[in-house]
Amino acid sequence: MNSWKQRGKSDMPENGNYMIAAYILVGAILSGYALSLYLRARRSLRP
């Protein structure tokens, strides 16, 4: 684990779905928070 190396695709473990789930989740959390800040600012500025 502490000395990571590159490998060929032939003997790769099939766990790409975990990676996809994590990337979608991070994108959703960060975009969602950005949207929440935008909406809160708009509500605070409304006269």
Place this chain on the structure above:
Amino acid sequence: MRMLRVGRWITAIGLALLAGVYVRALAFTPVEQSQGLAQKIFYLHVPAAIWAETAMILVGLASIVYLFTKDPRLDRFAASSAEVGTVFCAIVLTTGPIWGKPIWGTWWTWDARLTFTLFLFLLYVGYLLLRSAIPDPAMRARYAAVLGICGMCEVPFIHLSVYMFPTLHPMPIVLQPGRPKLPWSMLSTWLLSLGVFTLLYVGFVVQRYAVSYFREQLEAAGEVGHA
């Protein structure tokens, strides 16, 4: 208003660059030998962890100075940093189990690093709940500052837990004495991701600070309850 616009621009650039990190990590960074594609979660998990911890350190430092100076800008910054830190800590606590399941064979284990990180998240949530529960601004800031300092004291335990206790969590790959133990092709992607998370932290905090300022103006005018 200018601060809010600056924050929005920084966030927008950060989110656009995050898409660049995704492309670089998925298409142009080699796959690791023993873990396969799941290892690529590293490029999001570790920068989020670094900023979840750094955000709490900044909350603690701002809180210490606040207790001496009573400058409301420091309290506002601490509240903003805590909220953004909560978001990054949520990323750590969700991507960690998703990475752990294929590598360790379990979603969660009560080892020291994971438990300390969960404790950090609970401290963040407690900090935000405390702030929302106290209507008086001076008392709210003072109590929150004390909790923020406690939170800061917990961060070194998270980093050192892998040295202090037997744990499933791996030793640091990058933030360790000596040279990082991974090839440049992976390190460059990780550094890019760390830069993007830094940009997002700054953009989020600047926006959140501006929102707090507007809310305080409305509170002072008696138009809304406390945030």
